[in-house]
Amino acid sequence: MQAAPETTRAAPVAPQSSHPAWLRLAHWLNALAVLVMVTSGWRIYNASPLYEFNFPTSITLGGWLGGALQWHFAAMWMLVVVSLFYVLFNLFSGRLSRRFFPVSPKGFVHDLWSALRGRLGHDDISHYNHVQRVAYLFVMLDITVLVISGLVLWKSVQFPLLRELLGGYDSARHVHFIAMSLLVAFIAVHLVMVALVPKTLLAMIVGHKERA
Structure with a gap:
């Protein structure tokens, strides 16, 4: 009597992260940069209003025009660098076409x-x-x-x-x-x-x- 053939089991597929570490880091750094830029930008706007209103100073950042400009420019470079990394990584890895198109x-x-x-x-x-x-x-x-x-x-x-x-x-x-x-x-x-x-x-x- 012949032994029954051994059943071959497929190797388990390792789970992959839909939000890898680089993506999460870029997301939170950009979130911080946008928060700083928006609130400091409101303070800069108040120094020379474009429209018939001002933003409440309690939701602005910088305390004064010079301080707001310093915060704004610092966050700007963070936003530019992280956003470039995000876009280029998505583009060259093929993630841009897979996830957004x-x-x-x-x-x-x-x-x-x-x-x-x-x-x-x-x-x-x-x-x-x-x-x-x-x-x-x-x-x-x-x-x-x-x-x-x-x-x-x-x-x-x-x-x-x-x-x-x-x-x-x-x-x-x-x-x-x-x-x-x-x-x-x-x-x-x-x-x-x-x-x-x-x-x-x-x-x-x-x-x-x-x-x-």
């Missing part, structure tokens, strides 16, 4: 409508739906506009081409303010979504393991 108007409308009705699934947080893809791509573009317009406001003479592309110094102030406002609006919506799906916050702190 494809996007389509039809997919965006479908996922947005599902989200508004509370029917958008969040079982696999490593998968970005169309709304998330559009939102994150928008933030990348918005931060780029913030940096470019900020360079014009900081060194207008040294960046004449950028100044002209933005329609002049005064126009650059409006572009910078609008880009800042859109970024703050994104952060507000982002925080609401985190409150609705708390496990996304935990994943961004300690990582989230998914089977490959």
Whole structure:
């Protein structure tokens, strides 16, 4: 009597993190940089208001114009360096195309409508739906506009081409303010979504393991 053939078991697939350490570090460093830049930027704005209002000093950073400028420029370099690392790593690793594309108007409308009705699934947080893809791509573009317009406001003479592309110094102030406002609006919506799906916050702190 022949022995039954031994059953070959497949080797277990090691879990992979959908939020690796480099991503979590970049996220929190950029979050800190944006917080410092926004609050110090509000203090800088108050020194020469663009519109008919000022920001309450209690939510601004720097205490005075000189201090606010120092905080703003320090955070600016952090934001630029970390954002460049994030974009380049995503680009050359192929993560940008895997996680953020494809996007389509039809997919965006479908996922947005599902989200508004509370029917958008969040079982696999490593998968970005169309709304998330559009939102994150928008933030990348918005931060780029913030940096470019900020360079014009900081060194207008040294960046004449950028100044002209933005329609002049005064126009650059409006572009910078609008880009800042859109970024703050994104952060507000982002925080609401985190409150609705708390496990996304935990994943961004300690990582989230998914089977490959």
